[in-house]
Amino acid sequence: MESIRVFAPATVANVTCGFDVLGFAVNSPGDEVILRFKEKPGIQISQITGDxxxxxxxxxxxxxxxxIQDYLQRTDWSGGIDIELHKKMPFGSGLGSSAASAVAGVFAINKLLGDKLDTPALLPSAMEGERVACGSAHADNVAPSLYGGFVIIRSYDPLDVIKIPTPKDLYAVIIHPQIEVNTKDARNILKKKIAMQDAIRQWGNVAGLIAGLTQSDxxxxxxxxxxxxxxxxxxLLIPAYDVVKNSALNAGALGCGISGSGPSLFALSQEEGVATTVGAAMCDAFRSEKIDSEIYISKINEKGPQVLD
Structure with missing residues (x-):
């Protein structure tokens, strides 16, 4: 095999109550990477599209x-690799765009070199790619993109990531409004201290969400x-947020929240028909506020990255 093309999925991080510890992968959108061996040692990026x-x-x-560089250093391989990156998802959307690129890269190079590492061993390299984009090696996007499904990051030191079973009829709706939310602003606006009663309520919701997923409840x-x-x-950073969220819930969504740091919103629904109705309601709500949007509807992506050819 002289070349490989790989797709890695977008992700929803936080999943309402699971701030910085919970995420899941979707079927669409995502990024594609093509890797080829080249004669001269070292890495080059010959083409980027969609950016x-x-x-x-x-x-x-x-x-x-x-x-990819981190992976090659860890596996002690010093040949030549040419990279094509094809961005298939919006920037700054809260859907893990940089994470999908990093995951596609490490998954592709691992396949191209004969699966030198197993999936958990690929995660640190993908996290290093995320560090370049975000300033810190968060795993709440790269882990679900790499593992597929719902993933919880129990600990970073030591790194401890657990994949959670997903109910078979669970569908995700993601809506990306044509507005911008600065990730730095979304971080800076967070409270540095929280009330004990809020922490207790949040812990209960995280435990309940994980139990609900594992039990298909x-x-x-x-x-x-x-x-x-x-x-x-x-x-507060997303115009019409309450209107759109309420429209999703009134249309039958199990719940609705902010994807990552926004501005995308997501909703979970039982069954595809309900998800389609929810998506239409959310689009209509944004449209009523004169905000254009893109919508994606899919089952939870259990596979993670895939070899396309």
Missing amino acids: DGRLSKDPNLNTVSIA YGLISRSMEDVIVEPVRS
Whole structure:
């Protein structure tokens, strides 16, 4: 095999109550990476599409190449690799764009070199790619993109990531409004201290959401999709947030919240038909506020990255 093309999925991080510890993968959108062997040692990025010229082709500055470099250093391989990166998702959307690129890169190079590492061993390299994009090696996007499904990050030191079973009829609706939310602003707006009663309520919701997922208890999932800490402040950065969220719930969604730091919103629904109705209601709500949006509807992506050819 002289080349490989890999797709890695977008992700929803936080999932209402699970700030910085919970995330899940979706079928669409995502990023594609093509890797080829080249004669001259070292890494080069020969092509990037879908970025409107915003991403660097310098291998020391790009998420995908940094992740691949870390993998090659850890596996002690010093050949030549050419990279094509094809962005298939919006920037700054709260859908883990940089994470999908990093995961596609490490998954592709691992396959190209004969599966030198297992999936958990790929995660640190993908996290290094995320560090370049975000300033810190968060795993709440890269882990679900790499593992597929719902993932909880129990600990960073030591790194401890657990994949959670997903109910078979659970669907995700993601809506990306054509507005911008600065990630730095979304971080800075968070409270530095929280009340004990809020912490206790949030812990209960996280435990309930995980129990609901593992038991396929849709009622428990719905009751647990409540965020009393982050959503009340971050929602202020998203115009019409309450209107759109209420439209999703009134249309039958189990719950609705902010994807990552926004501006995208997500909703979980039982069955595809309900998800379609929820998505239409959310689009209509944004449209009523004169805000254009893109919508994605899919089952939870259990596979993670995939070899396309």
